[in-house]
Amino acid sequence: MTNLSRSKLYEVGRVILKEERSKYFVKQVARVNNxxxxxxxxxAMIEDNIYLNIVDNEIKQSHIQKLRSKKESFQIRIILQGNLEKLDQSTNEKRVYSENEISVEYKKDIEESLLNKQGEHIKYICITLDENYLKENGYITDMFKEDFYKKFYEPDLKNKFLEVFSREYTSGMDKIYLKNKTMEVILYVFEELKKDVIKIDKLNDEDIKRVKKAKTYIEECFYENITIPLLSKKVALNQTKLKKGFKELFTKTIHEYLKDLRLEKAVKYLKENRYSVKEVSLMVGYTNQGSFSYAFSSKYNTKPKDVQKKSDL
Known part of the structure; x- marks a missing residue:
């Protein structure tokens, strides 16, 4: 893939359609066709140090877009169409942001690139709280002791934000509209995160290391028959401390975490439209298709086969 900086990518075919600037609000509507x-x-900068990007991007030619480096930021991404792929240049880790997902990410010392694949048509919203905002609002970073990533899958996400992409953004009322939409998303995410505040102060360093090892094992072997006794032996930590420590670190029981992970993987496999519902249920560790369908419908309020149908559209 061709490596491009933001300025290099935008220097040809960029047209500013509308621009508005004041002390606490900036809006720029642009088109780039190259x-x-x-x-x-x-x-848009909807207020000091809170930024909003509404992106509708058709990729004509595969390329890597290097993003601006950031010391610290809290980002919320809402993917309404397509898949967005990002590469962490320090760890070489690739992360995929998929359609109908809201992702929440807190990181320090950020060096990243977008991996843009030919033929992709991506629509997404990105909200960024930058390092100055985080310093002024310490309650946000108090929620995390380290880099943090979480996502929520919502099958009807596209319909909720359809209007955001259909507006012309030529009105003086855009300031109110954009600010309200942004704050609505931030409030929703923080309410969700309040349920999952990470608490690790009661565990010693060795306990934390072993509990994290258990989480890694679950992520690598989610399709296997994973039990508490098995995990306890794998990480050499007694069952009581393992269960309590996992809940304190990751705000979910081991069973809840494994179940959510399996269902998230199932969404990915179903959207590929290469496997039957029965095959997907086995691939993610369910031996009974009925149990899988019930768990999936309970979590996402939709049937597995309906996810496949939407992927056909």
């Missing part, structure tokens, strides 16, 4: 992309974008 050999790499056909991009419609709304960039």
């Amino acid at each position: 050999q790499y992309i056909n991009l419609n974008i709304v960039n």
Whole structure:
């Protein structure tokens, strides 16, 4: 893939359609059409150190887009169409943000690139609280002791935010609209995170290391028959401390975490439309298709086969 900086990517075919600036609000509506992309974008600073990007991007040619380095940020991404792929340049870890997912991410010392694949048409919203905002609002970073990533899957996400992509953004009322939409998303995410506040102060360093090892094992072997006794032996930590420590670190029981992980993997496999529902249920560790379908419907309020149908559209 061709490596491109943001400035290099935008220097050809960029047209500013509308611009508005004041002390506490900035809005820029632009189109970029060149050999790499056909991009419609709304960039806004809706108040000091809170930024909103509304992106509709058709990838004409595969390329890697290097993003601006950041010391610290809290980001919320809402993917309404397509898949967004990002590469952490320090760890070489690739992360995929998928359709109908809200992702929440807190990181320090960020060096990242977007991996843009030819033929992808991506629509997404990104909200960023930058390092200055985080310093002024310490309650956010108090929620995390280290880099943090979480996502929520919502099958009807596209319909909830359809209007955001259909507006012209030529009105003086856009300031109110964009601020309200942004704060609505931030409030929703924080309410969800309040349920999952990470508490690790009661565990010693060795306990934390062993509990994290258990989480890694679950993520690598989620399709196997994983039990508490098995995990306890794998990480050499007694069952009581393992269960209590896992709940304190990751705000879910081991059973809840394994179940959620399996269902998230199931969504990915179903959307590929290469496997039957029965095959997917076995691939993610369910021996009974009925139990899988019940668990899936309970979590996402939709049937597995309906996810496959939507992927056909």
